[in-house]
Amino acid sequence: MAIHSGHPSTSPEQSAGNVELNGASLVLSGDWTLTYYTALSRLVQTVQEKDLANVSLDVSQLTRVDTAGASLLVKLMGGPALVEALNNSEIANEQQALITAVASAMKNEVFQPPRVNPVLGFLADIGQKVTAVAQLLWLLAxxxxxxxxxxxxxxxxxxxxxxxxxxxxxxxxxxxxxxxxxxxxxxxxxxxxxxxxxxxxxxxxxxxxxxxxxxxxxxxxxxxxxxxxxxxxxxxxxxxxxxxxxxxxxxxxxxxxxxxxxxxxxxxxxxxxxxxxxxxxxxxxxxxxxxxxxxxxxxxxxxxxxxxxxxxxxxxxxxxxxxxxxxxxxxxxxxxxxxxxxxxxxxxxxxxxxxxxxxxxxxxxxxxxxxxxxxxxxxxxxx
Incomplete structure:
Protein backbone atom coordinates (compact mmCIF):
# COMPACT_ATOMS: atom_id res chain seq x y z
CA MET A 1 0.00 0.00 0.00
CA ALA A 2 1.60 3.24 -1.09
CA ILE A 3 0.55 6.58 0.34
CA HIS A 4 1.84 9.52 -1.64
CA SER A 5 2.10 13.11 -0.56
CA GLY A 6 0.46 14.29 -3.75
CA HIS A 7 2.96 17.16 -4.36
CA PRO A 8 4.48 17.27 -7.84
CA SER A 9 8.22 16.90 -8.26
CA THR A 10 10.20 20.01 -9.10
CA SER A 11 12.86 18.19 -11.17
CA PRO A 12 13.72 14.68 -12.31
CA GLU A 13 16.24 14.37 -9.47
CA GLN A 14 13.69 15.34 -6.82
CA SER A 15 10.58 13.45 -5.80
CA ALA A 16 8.09 14.20 -3.05
CA GLY A 17 8.36 11.90 -0.06
CA ASN A 18 6.01 8.97 0.30
CA VAL A 19 5.28 6.08 2.64
CA GLU A 20 4.75 2.48 1.57
CA LEU A 21 3.48 -0.15 3.98
CA ASN A 22 4.83 -3.53 2.83
CA GLY A 23 3.63 -6.15 5.28
CA ALA A 24 5.38 -5.43 8.57
CA SER A 25 7.74 -2.82 7.10
CA LEU A 26 7.07 0.90 6.74
CA VAL A 27 9.25 2.17 3.88
CA LEU A 28 10.07 5.91 3.73
CA SER A 29 11.42 7.29 0.48
CA GLY A 30 11.81 10.45 -1.56
CA ASP A 31 12.53 14.01 -0.43
CA TRP A 32 11.35 15.07 3.02
CA THR A 33 12.07 18.78 2.75
CA LEU A 34 10.39 22.10 3.46
CA THR A 35 9.22 22.26 -0.17
CA TYR A 36 6.77 19.43 0.48
CA TYR A 37 6.06 20.17 4.13
CA THR A 38 2.30 20.79 3.80
CA ALA A 39 1.65 17.64 1.78
CA LEU A 40 3.99 15.57 3.96
CA SER A 41 2.27 16.80 7.12
CA ARG A 42 -1.09 15.55 5.82
CA LEU A 43 0.62 12.30 4.82
CA VAL A 44 1.97 11.80 8.35
CA GLN A 45 -1.48 12.39 9.85
CA THR A 46 -2.99 9.83 7.47
CA VAL A 47 -0.38 7.20 8.31
CA GLN A 48 -0.71 7.78 12.06
CA GLU A 49 -4.38 6.83 11.86
CA LYS A 50 -3.37 3.31 10.81
CA ASP A 51 -2.29 0.49 13.10
CA LEU A 52 1.53 0.65 13.14
CA ALA A 53 2.11 -1.72 16.04
CA ASN A 54 5.01 -4.13 15.44
CA VAL A 55 5.93 -2.33 12.20
CA SER A 56 9.62 -1.94 11.37
CA LEU A 57 10.96 1.24 9.80
CA ASP A 58 13.00 1.32 6.57
CA VAL A 59 14.67 4.68 5.77
CA SER A 60 17.20 3.40 3.23
CA GLN A 61 15.31 5.00 0.32
CA LEU A 62 15.28 8.53 1.71
CA THR A 63 17.03 10.92 -0.70
CA ARG A 64 17.02 14.41 0.83
CA VAL A 65 15.99 15.43 4.35
CA ASP A 66 16.10 18.84 6.02
CA THR A 67 15.08 19.89 9.53
CA ALA A 68 11.42 20.29 8.54
CA GLY A 69 11.27 16.81 7.05
CA ALA A 70 13.22 15.33 9.96
CA SER A 71 10.70 16.76 12.44
CA LEU A 72 7.91 15.06 10.52
CA LEU A 73 9.81 11.77 10.56
CA VAL A 74 10.13 12.04 14.34
CA LYS A 75 6.41 12.76 14.66
CA LEU A 76 5.66 9.76 12.47
CA MET A 77 7.53 7.04 14.36
CA GLY A 78 9.13 8.71 17.38
CA GLY A 79 12.80 9.53 18.01
CA PRO A 80 14.11 6.17 19.35
CA ALA A 81 12.58 4.10 16.54
CA LEU A 82 13.88 6.55 13.96
CA VAL A 83 17.44 6.55 15.34
CA GLU A 84 17.45 2.75 15.46
CA ALA A 85 16.35 2.61 11.84
CA LEU A 86 19.10 5.07 10.90
CA ASN A 87 21.73 2.87 12.52
CA ASN A 88 20.61 -0.04 10.35
CA SER A 89 20.62 1.95 7.11
CA GLU A 90 23.27 3.14 4.68
CA ILE A 91 22.08 6.70 3.99
CA ALA A 92 24.59 9.55 3.91
CA ASN A 93 26.32 10.44 7.17
CA GLU A 94 25.24 14.07 7.01
CA GLN A 95 21.61 13.00 6.64
CA GLN A 96 21.97 10.67 9.63
CA ALA A 97 23.57 13.42 11.71
CA LEU A 98 20.81 15.87 10.87
CA ILE A 99 17.98 13.46 11.65
CA THR A 100 19.69 12.33 14.86
CA ALA A 101 20.11 15.94 15.99
CA VAL A 102 16.45 16.72 15.32
CA ALA A 103 15.38 13.52 17.08
CA SER A 104 17.50 14.46 20.08
CA ALA A 105 15.99 17.94 20.18
CA MET A 106 12.50 16.42 20.01
CA LYS A 107 13.19 13.62 22.51
CA ASN A 108 10.08 14.55 24.46
CA GLU A 109 7.93 13.83 21.42
CA VAL A 110 6.03 10.58 21.94
CA PHE A 111 4.70 8.50 19.06
CA GLN A 112 0.98 8.46 19.62
CA PRO A 113 -1.83 8.29 17.11
CA PRO A 114 -3.94 11.46 17.16
CA ARG A 115 -7.13 11.29 19.12
CA VAL A 116 -10.21 12.01 17.07
CA ASN A 117 -13.17 13.57 18.80
CA PRO A 118 -16.07 11.17 18.09
CA VAL A 119 -18.52 14.07 17.73
CA LEU A 120 -16.26 15.84 15.25
CA GLY A 121 -15.69 12.56 13.43
CA PHE A 122 -19.44 11.98 13.19
CA LEU A 123 -20.01 15.50 11.90
CA ALA A 124 -17.14 15.09 9.43
CA ASP A 125 -18.71 11.89 8.09
CA ILE A 126 -22.05 13.64 7.67
CA GLY A 127 -20.34 16.53 5.91
CA GLN A 128 -18.59 14.16 3.51
CA LYS A 129 -21.84 12.40 2.67
CA VAL A 130 -23.68 15.70 2.13
CA THR A 131 -20.84 16.90 -0.10
CA ALA A 132 -20.97 13.66 -2.08
CA VAL A 133 -24.74 14.02 -2.58
CA ALA A 134 -24.33 17.67 -3.64
CA GLN A 135 -21.63 16.71 -6.14
CA LEU A 136 -23.83 13.93 -7.47
CA LEU A 137 -26.79 16.28 -7.95
CA TRP A 138 -24.53 18.86 -9.60
CA LEU A 139 -23.17 16.25 -12.01
CA LEU A 140 -26.67 14.94 -12.72
CA ALA A 141 -27.94 18.46 -13.46
Whole structure:
Protein backbone atom coordinates (compact mmCIF):
# COMPACT_ATOMS: atom_id res chain seq x y z
CA MET A 1 0.00 0.00 0.00
CA ALA A 2 1.60 3.24 -1.09
CA ILE A 3 0.55 6.58 0.34
CA HIS A 4 1.84 9.52 -1.64
CA SER A 5 2.10 13.11 -0.56
CA GLY A 6 0.46 14.29 -3.75
CA HIS A 7 2.96 17.16 -4.36
CA PRO A 8 4.48 17.27 -7.84
CA SER A 9 8.22 16.90 -8.26
CA THR A 10 10.20 20.01 -9.10
CA SER A 11 12.86 18.19 -11.17
CA PRO A 12 13.72 14.68 -12.31
CA GLU A 13 16.24 14.37 -9.47
CA GLN A 14 13.69 15.34 -6.82
CA SER A 15 10.58 13.45 -5.80
CA ALA A 16 8.09 14.20 -3.05
CA GLY A 17 8.36 11.90 -0.06
CA ASN A 18 6.01 8.97 0.30
CA VAL A 19 5.28 6.08 2.64
CA GLU A 20 4.75 2.48 1.57
CA LEU A 21 3.48 -0.15 3.98
CA ASN A 22 4.83 -3.53 2.83
CA GLY A 23 3.63 -6.15 5.28
CA ALA A 24 5.38 -5.43 8.57
CA SER A 25 7.74 -2.82 7.10
CA LEU A 26 7.07 0.90 6.74
CA VAL A 27 9.25 2.17 3.88
CA LEU A 28 10.07 5.91 3.73
CA SER A 29 11.42 7.29 0.48
CA GLY A 30 11.81 10.45 -1.56
CA ASP A 31 12.53 14.01 -0.43
CA TRP A 32 11.35 15.07 3.02
CA THR A 33 12.07 18.78 2.75
CA LEU A 34 10.39 22.10 3.46
CA THR A 35 9.22 22.26 -0.17
CA TYR A 36 6.77 19.43 0.48
CA TYR A 37 6.06 20.17 4.13
CA THR A 38 2.30 20.79 3.80
CA ALA A 39 1.65 17.64 1.78
CA LEU A 40 3.99 15.57 3.96
CA SER A 41 2.27 16.80 7.12
CA ARG A 42 -1.09 15.55 5.82
CA LEU A 43 0.62 12.30 4.82
CA VAL A 44 1.97 11.80 8.35
CA GLN A 45 -1.48 12.39 9.85
CA THR A 46 -2.99 9.83 7.47
CA VAL A 47 -0.38 7.20 8.31
CA GLN A 48 -0.71 7.78 12.06
CA GLU A 49 -4.38 6.83 11.86
CA LYS A 50 -3.37 3.31 10.81
CA ASP A 51 -2.29 0.49 13.10
CA LEU A 52 1.53 0.65 13.14
CA ALA A 53 2.11 -1.72 16.04
CA ASN A 54 5.01 -4.13 15.44
CA VAL A 55 5.93 -2.33 12.20
CA SER A 56 9.62 -1.94 11.37
CA LEU A 57 10.96 1.24 9.80
CA ASP A 58 13.00 1.32 6.57
CA VAL A 59 14.67 4.68 5.77
CA SER A 60 17.20 3.40 3.23
CA GLN A 61 15.31 5.00 0.32
CA LEU A 62 15.28 8.53 1.71
CA THR A 63 17.03 10.92 -0.70
CA ARG A 64 17.02 14.41 0.83
CA VAL A 65 15.99 15.43 4.35
CA ASP A 66 16.10 18.84 6.02
CA THR A 67 15.08 19.89 9.53
CA ALA A 68 11.42 20.29 8.54
CA GLY A 69 11.27 16.81 7.05
CA ALA A 70 13.22 15.33 9.96
CA SER A 71 10.70 16.76 12.44
CA LEU A 72 7.91 15.06 10.52
CA LEU A 73 9.81 11.77 10.56
CA VAL A 74 10.13 12.04 14.34
CA LYS A 75 6.41 12.76 14.66
CA LEU A 76 5.66 9.76 12.47
CA MET A 77 7.53 7.04 14.36
CA GLY A 78 9.13 8.71 17.38
CA GLY A 79 12.80 9.53 18.01
CA PRO A 80 14.11 6.17 19.35
CA ALA A 81 12.58 4.10 16.54
CA LEU A 82 13.88 6.55 13.96
CA VAL A 83 17.44 6.55 15.34
CA GLU A 84 17.45 2.75 15.46
CA ALA A 85 16.35 2.61 11.84
CA LEU A 86 19.10 5.07 10.90
CA ASN A 87 21.73 2.87 12.52
CA ASN A 88 20.61 -0.04 10.35
CA SER A 89 20.62 1.95 7.11
CA GLU A 90 23.27 3.14 4.68
CA ILE A 91 22.08 6.70 3.99
CA ALA A 92 24.59 9.55 3.91
CA ASN A 93 26.32 10.44 7.17
CA GLU A 94 25.24 14.07 7.01
CA GLN A 95 21.61 13.00 6.64
CA GLN A 96 21.97 10.67 9.63
CA ALA A 97 23.57 13.42 11.71
CA LEU A 98 20.81 15.87 10.87
CA ILE A 99 17.98 13.46 11.65
CA THR A 100 19.69 12.33 14.86
CA ALA A 101 20.11 15.94 15.99
CA VAL A 102 16.45 16.72 15.32
CA ALA A 103 15.38 13.52 17.08
CA SER A 104 17.50 14.46 20.08
CA ALA A 105 15.99 17.94 20.18
CA MET A 106 12.50 16.42 20.01
CA LYS A 107 13.19 13.62 22.51
CA ASN A 108 10.08 14.55 24.46
CA GLU A 109 7.93 13.83 21.42
CA VAL A 110 6.03 10.58 21.94
CA PHE A 111 4.70 8.50 19.06
CA GLN A 112 0.98 8.46 19.62
CA PRO A 113 -1.83 8.29 17.11
CA PRO A 114 -3.94 11.46 17.16
CA ARG A 115 -7.13 11.29 19.12
CA VAL A 116 -10.21 12.01 17.07
CA ASN A 117 -13.17 13.57 18.80
CA PRO A 118 -16.07 11.17 18.09
CA VAL A 119 -18.52 14.07 17.73
CA LEU A 120 -16.26 15.84 15.25
CA GLY A 121 -15.69 12.56 13.43
CA PHE A 122 -19.44 11.98 13.19
CA LEU A 123 -20.01 15.50 11.90
CA ALA A 124 -17.14 15.09 9.43
CA ASP A 125 -18.71 11.89 8.09
CA ILE A 126 -22.05 13.64 7.67
CA GLY A 127 -20.34 16.53 5.91
CA GLN A 128 -18.59 14.16 3.51
CA LYS A 129 -21.84 12.40 2.67
CA VAL A 130 -23.68 15.70 2.13
CA THR A 131 -20.84 16.90 -0.10
CA ALA A 132 -20.97 13.66 -2.08
CA VAL A 133 -24.74 14.02 -2.58
CA ALA A 134 -24.33 17.67 -3.64
CA GLN A 135 -21.63 16.71 -6.14
CA LEU A 136 -23.83 13.93 -7.47
CA LEU A 137 -26.79 16.28 -7.95
CA TRP A 138 -24.53 18.86 -9.60
CA LEU A 139 -23.17 16.25 -12.01
CA LEU A 140 -26.67 14.94 -12.72
CA ALA A 141 -27.94 18.46 -13.46
CA UNK A 142 -25.04 19.06 -15.85
CA UNK A 143 -25.65 15.76 -17.65
CA UNK A 144 -29.37 16.51 -17.94
CA UNK A 145 -28.47 19.87 -19.49
CA UNK A 146 -26.09 18.23 -21.94
CA UNK A 147 -28.71 15.64 -22.90
CA UNK A 148 -31.40 18.28 -23.46
CA UNK A 149 -29.07 20.51 -25.48
CA UNK A 150 -28.10 17.56 -27.69
CA UNK A 151 -31.75 16.59 -28.08
CA UNK A 152 -32.82 20.09 -29.11
CA UNK A 153 -29.89 20.26 -31.51
CA UNK A 154 -30.80 17.10 -33.42
CA UNK A 155 -34.61 17.50 -33.40
CA UNK A 156 -34.69 19.96 -36.33
CA UNK A 157 -32.13 17.81 -38.21
CA UNK A 158 -33.86 14.55 -39.24
CA UNK A 159 -30.67 13.31 -40.90
CA UNK A 160 -29.14 12.91 -37.43
CA UNK A 161 -32.07 10.90 -36.02
CA UNK A 162 -31.13 7.32 -35.17
CA UNK A 163 -34.29 5.33 -35.78
CA UNK A 164 -32.62 1.92 -35.52
CA UNK A 165 -31.23 2.61 -32.04
CA UNK A 166 -34.53 4.14 -30.97
CA UNK A 167 -36.64 1.19 -32.14
CA UNK A 168 -34.22 -1.31 -30.59
CA UNK A 169 -34.36 0.57 -27.28
CA UNK A 170 -38.18 0.69 -27.38
CA UNK A 171 -38.27 -3.05 -27.99
CA UNK A 172 -35.89 -3.70 -25.10
CA UNK A 173 -37.36 -1.26 -22.56
CA UNK A 174 -41.02 -1.54 -23.50
CA UNK A 175 -42.07 -4.72 -25.27
CA UNK A 176 -39.76 -7.05 -23.34
CA UNK A 177 -40.83 -5.51 -20.01
CA UNK A 178 -44.55 -5.76 -20.76
CA UNK A 179 -45.19 -9.27 -19.33
CA UNK A 180 -43.45 -8.69 -16.00
CA UNK A 181 -45.15 -5.31 -15.51
CA UNK A 182 -48.57 -6.76 -16.27
CA UNK A 183 -48.03 -9.74 -13.97
CA UNK A 184 -46.69 -7.70 -11.07
CA UNK A 185 -49.41 -5.06 -11.19
CA UNK A 186 -52.07 -7.79 -11.48
CA UNK A 187 -50.79 -9.43 -8.31
CA UNK A 188 -50.46 -6.14 -6.43
CA UNK A 189 -53.97 -5.17 -7.50
CA UNK A 190 -55.27 -8.46 -6.12
CA UNK A 191 -53.47 -7.89 -2.82
CA UNK A 192 -54.74 -4.30 -2.50
CA UNK A 193 -58.31 -5.43 -3.16
CA UNK A 194 -58.05 -8.27 -0.67
CA UNK A 195 -56.63 -6.04 2.06
CA UNK A 196 -59.16 -3.31 1.33
CA UNK A 197 -62.02 -5.77 1.52
CA UNK A 198 -60.72 -7.18 4.80
CA UNK A 199 -60.48 -3.77 6.46
CA UNK A 200 -63.66 -2.25 5.00
CA UNK A 201 -65.72 -5.31 5.90
CA UNK A 202 -65.65 -4.24 9.56
CA UNK A 203 -67.39 -0.99 8.56
CA UNK A 204 -69.87 -2.53 6.13
CA UNK A 205 -68.28 -0.59 3.26
CA UNK A 206 -66.75 -3.35 1.15
CA UNK A 207 -68.24 -1.75 -1.98
CA UNK A 208 -65.60 0.98 -1.66
CA UNK A 209 -62.90 -1.57 -2.36
CA UNK A 210 -63.53 -0.79 -6.02
CA UNK A 211 -62.80 2.90 -5.43
CA UNK A 212 -59.66 2.03 -3.44
CA UNK A 213 -58.22 -0.17 -6.19
CA UNK A 214 -59.05 2.22 -9.03
CA UNK A 215 -57.91 5.33 -7.18
CA UNK A 216 -54.60 3.81 -6.05
CA UNK A 217 -53.63 2.33 -9.40
CA UNK A 218 -54.67 5.27 -11.53
CA UNK A 219 -52.81 7.82 -9.41
CA UNK A 220 -49.88 5.97 -7.84
CA UNK A 221 -49.34 2.24 -8.15
CA UNK A 222 -49.55 1.98 -11.94
CA UNK A 223 -46.79 4.47 -12.67
CA UNK A 224 -44.77 3.75 -9.51
CA UNK A 225 -44.53 -0.02 -9.99
CA UNK A 226 -43.72 0.33 -13.68
CA UNK A 227 -41.06 2.96 -12.97
CA UNK A 228 -39.43 0.89 -10.20
CA UNK A 229 -39.37 -2.17 -12.45
CA UNK A 230 -37.73 -0.20 -15.24
CA UNK A 231 -35.29 1.34 -12.79
CA UNK A 232 -34.14 -2.11 -11.75
CA UNK A 233 -34.35 -3.71 -15.17
CA UNK A 234 -33.47 -1.01 -17.71
CA UNK A 235 -31.35 1.55 -15.85
CA UNK A 236 -28.97 -1.22 -14.84
CA UNK A 237 -28.87 -2.41 -18.45
CA UNK A 238 -27.99 1.09 -19.69
CA UNK A 239 -25.21 1.41 -17.11
CA UNK A 240 -23.73 -2.00 -17.82
CA UNK A 241 -23.84 -1.47 -21.58
CA UNK A 242 -22.22 1.97 -21.60
CA UNK A 243 -19.83 0.97 -18.81
CA UNK A 244 -18.64 -2.06 -20.78
CA UNK A 245 -18.11 0.17 -23.81
CA UNK A 246 -15.98 2.50 -21.70
CA UNK A 247 -13.95 -0.40 -20.31
CA UNK A 248 -13.32 -1.62 -23.86
CA UNK A 249 -12.42 1.94 -24.94
CA UNK A 250 -15.27 2.01 -27.44
CA UNK A 251 -16.33 5.46 -26.22
CA UNK A 252 -12.86 6.77 -27.06
CA UNK A 253 -13.19 5.23 -30.50
CA UNK A 254 -16.56 6.94 -30.97
CA UNK A 255 -15.05 10.32 -30.07
CA UNK A 256 -12.08 9.64 -32.36
CA UNK A 257 -14.51 9.14 -35.26
CA UNK A 258 -15.94 12.59 -34.56
CA UNK A 259 -19.22 11.28 -33.13
CA UNK A 260 -20.97 12.49 -29.98
CA UNK A 261 -21.52 9.65 -27.46
CA UNK A 262 -24.49 11.50 -25.95
CA UNK A 263 -26.17 11.77 -29.32
CA UNK A 264 -25.31 8.20 -30.24
CA UNK A 265 -26.00 6.37 -26.97
CA UNK A 266 -28.03 8.56 -24.59
CA UNK A 267 -30.67 10.37 -26.66
CA UNK A 268 -32.17 7.23 -28.30
CA UNK A 269 -32.39 5.51 -24.92
CA UNK A 270 -33.98 8.53 -23.24
CA UNK A 271 -36.59 8.93 -25.97
CA UNK A 272 -37.32 5.20 -25.94
CA UNK A 273 -37.89 5.25 -22.19
CA UNK A 274 -40.19 8.27 -22.50
CA UNK A 275 -42.27 6.30 -24.99
CA UNK A 276 -42.18 2.95 -23.20
CA UNK A 277 -42.96 3.98 -19.62
CA UNK A 278 -46.32 5.70 -20.36
CA UNK A 279 -47.39 2.57 -22.26
CA UNK A 280 -46.25 0.32 -19.42
CA UNK A 281 -47.98 2.61 -16.93
CA UNK A 282 -51.27 2.27 -18.82
CA UNK A 283 -50.86 -1.50 -18.94
CA UNK A 284 -50.05 -1.50 -15.21
CA UNK A 285 -53.18 0.50 -14.42
CA UNK A 286 -55.39 -1.85 -16.40
CA UNK A 287 -53.74 -5.00 -15.02
CA UNK A 288 -53.97 -3.75 -11.45
CA UNK A 289 -57.67 -2.99 -11.78
CA UNK A 290 -58.24 -6.37 -13.43
CA UNK A 291 -56.55 -8.04 -10.46
CA UNK A 292 -58.77 -6.05 -8.11
CA UNK A 293 -61.86 -6.93 -10.16
CA UNK A 294 -61.02 -10.65 -9.95
CA UNK A 295 -60.74 -10.48 -6.16
CA UNK A 296 -63.92 -8.44 -5.89
CA UNK A 297 -65.79 -10.93 -8.07
CA UNK A 298 -64.56 -13.94 -6.07
CA UNK A 299 -64.55 -12.55 -2.53
CA UNK A 300 -67.13 -9.74 -2.51
CA UNK A 301 -69.44 -11.06 -5.26
CA UNK A 302 -69.12 -7.78 -7.17
CA UNK A 303 -69.46 -8.68 -10.87
CA UNK A 304 -67.14 -7.03 -13.43
CA UNK A 305 -70.04 -5.05 -14.87
CA UNK A 306 -70.77 -3.45 -11.50
CA UNK A 307 -67.03 -2.94 -10.95
CA UNK A 308 -66.78 -0.96 -14.21
CA UNK A 309 -69.97 0.95 -13.49
CA UNK A 310 -68.60 2.14 -10.13
CA UNK A 311 -65.33 3.23 -11.75
CA UNK A 312 -67.20 5.11 -14.49
CA UNK A 313 -69.43 6.83 -11.93
CA UNK A 314 -66.98 7.69 -9.13
CA UNK A 315 -63.46 7.87 -10.61
CA UNK A 316 -62.75 10.99 -12.63
CA UNK A 317 -60.43 11.34 -15.60
CA UNK A 318 -58.16 13.60 -13.52
CA UNK A 319 -56.79 10.62 -11.59
CA UNK A 320 -55.73 8.90 -14.80
CA UNK A 321 -54.11 12.07 -16.14
CA UNK A 322 -52.19 12.60 -12.90
CA UNK A 323 -50.77 9.08 -13.05
CA UNK A 324 -49.93 9.01 -16.74
CA UNK A 325 -48.46 12.54 -16.61
CA UNK A 326 -45.75 11.46 -14.19
CA UNK A 327 -44.55 8.65 -16.45
CA UNK A 328 -42.45 10.71 -18.94
CA UNK A 329 -40.71 12.56 -16.10
CA UNK A 330 -39.83 9.34 -14.32
CA UNK A 331 -38.70 7.77 -17.60
CA UNK A 332 -36.40 10.70 -18.38
CA UNK A 333 -34.76 10.58 -14.96
CA UNK A 334 -34.30 6.79 -14.98
CA UNK A 335 -32.71 6.83 -18.43
CA UNK A 336 -30.43 9.79 -17.67
CA UNK A 337 -29.23 8.32 -14.36
CA UNK A 338 -28.57 4.94 -15.97
CA UNK A 339 -26.55 6.48 -18.81
CA UNK A 340 -24.66 8.85 -16.50
CA UNK A 341 -23.53 6.02 -14.23
CA UNK A 342 -22.31 4.17 -17.31
CA UNK A 343 -20.13 7.12 -18.31
CA UNK A 344 -18.74 7.27 -14.75
CA UNK A 345 -17.30 3.74 -14.93
CA UNK A 346 -13.56 3.96 -14.32
CA UNK A 347 -12.36 1.01 -16.39
CA UNK A 348 -12.68 -2.25 -14.46
CA UNK A 349 -15.28 -4.97 -14.02
CA UNK A 350 -15.66 -4.02 -10.36
CA UNK A 351 -16.43 -0.43 -11.32
CA UNK A 352 -19.10 -1.63 -13.75
CA UNK A 353 -20.79 -3.59 -10.97
CA UNK A 354 -20.58 -0.71 -8.48
CA UNK A 355 -22.04 1.86 -10.86
CA UNK A 356 -24.75 -0.56 -12.02
CA UNK A 357 -25.85 -0.94 -8.40
CA UNK A 358 -25.61 2.81 -7.90
CA UNK A 359 -27.80 3.53 -10.94
CA UNK A 360 -30.57 1.23 -9.66
CA UNK A 361 -30.48 2.74 -6.17
CA UNK A 362 -30.42 6.33 -7.43
CA UNK A 363 -33.20 5.72 -9.95
CA UNK A 364 -35.55 4.13 -7.43
CA UNK A 365 -34.76 6.82 -4.86
CA UNK A 366 -35.42 9.66 -7.31
CA UNK A 367 -38.66 8.04 -8.54
CA UNK A 368 -40.04 7.66 -5.00
CA UNK A 369 -38.85 11.14 -3.99
CA UNK A 370 -40.46 12.84 -6.98
CA UNK A 371 -43.62 10.78 -6.59
CA UNK A 372 -43.92 11.92 -2.97
CA UNK A 373 -43.42 15.56 -3.94
CA UNK A 374 -45.94 15.21 -6.77
CA UNK A 375 -48.50 13.59 -4.45
CA UNK A 376 -48.24 16.49 -1.99
CA UNK A 377 -48.44 19.05 -4.80
CA UNK A 378 -51.49 17.49 -6.44
CA UNK A 379 -53.21 17.14 -3.08
CA UNK A 380 -52.69 20.82 -2.31
CA UNK A 381 -53.90 21.76 -5.79
CA UNK A 382 -56.99 19.60 -5.36
CA UNK A 383 -56.30 17.55 -8.47
Missing amino acids: GFIGETLSTLFYILPRPSRWRFTSFVAAVHDTGLNALPIVALLTFLVGSVVAFLGATVLQDFGATIYTVNLVAFSFLREFGVLLAAILLAGRTASSFTAHIGAMKVNEELDAIRTLGLNPVELLVVPRVLAMMVSLPVLTFVGMISGMIGGAVVCAITLEIPPSQFMAIIERDIGLTHFLVGIGKAPVFAFLIAVIGCLEGFKVSGSAQSVGEHTTSSVVQSIFMVILLDSIAALFFMEMGW
